[in-house]
Amino acid sequence: MSQKNTLLIGVGGTGCEVVRDLKKKLHVEWRARGAEDKQIPDMFEFKENIGGEHISRIATLSIDSHADDLVGGGKRSEWVSLGEDITLMGREQVLLKRRFVMDTAQNIDLYTGVSLWLRREDEKKYLTNITVGLEPDCGCNQLRRLGRLALASGDNVDNIISGVANRLERLSGHGGEFVVDIHIAGSIATGTGGGTMLDIVAQLQSYLSNTSW
Template sequence: MANHLLIGIGGTGGKIIRAFRKTIYQEFRQTKPDNAHIGYLYIDSSDELMGLEDPTWKILGKSVQLGENSKVRIKGQNLRPVLDSVDQYPGIQPWIGDRAIWNDVLEA
């Protein structure tokens, strides 16, 4: 479990996570430094920055792209399917918490 969670929402959020991960890699030559426990959650309705082979996530010949378990693709602004199948997102499942709390958000 991470001590820190960096959340990126939308294209700008994805670019911030990408820049942060590149900086971490430049400093430590690894994406998960031993002295920092960082988790990531990137939520977007566009696939633009989510591709595993997206070259913009590379630094010093290494990809720092997030794993699929840290990304949530939202299509059509509909959170219900994501929350209904949150077990398919093991990287974010602990951050969702009690599913019942989200009912107010989904009904709005």
């Protein structure tokens, strides 16, 4: 029996919309194959028997700095498939918190990776200007620089790695294969996606190079 594992990671608003649309398609296929479970799974498994038994497992993870968007707030109708609520479960999402960006900027010597692109002489004025009036956990205001700094602040990187590790374990559970194809979706023209996508890829490469995946 062969097995194919796939993890789709959506970054930022655009990436999370891609995850939502994929989850709709997976849900429709899951129901079409006769699944009657009341609880929609956080990982979809499909079995084929064409020239031998084959299993496909597909999971998703959404990463965004806007809390309401992660839980489908304000767009409830878009998170419905076949009359069922397909809102992301807790383990399917990671909230990128930006409330520590000022702490990072003011202690920039502790963040050598940030000091390369954030200049000390303009950091406080710049950050004050771009964060004024923004509510907590309501996105990065379409500013790539803010998104990138948010990723480097607090425990955001650790939370993302933990979220990915959870998804990988879910895909390989119950005797599954320890091989997973990881795809990342998002837009480089937005604040969260554009500011974090390349750094998230680099962090994942570093993490995966030291694991059994």
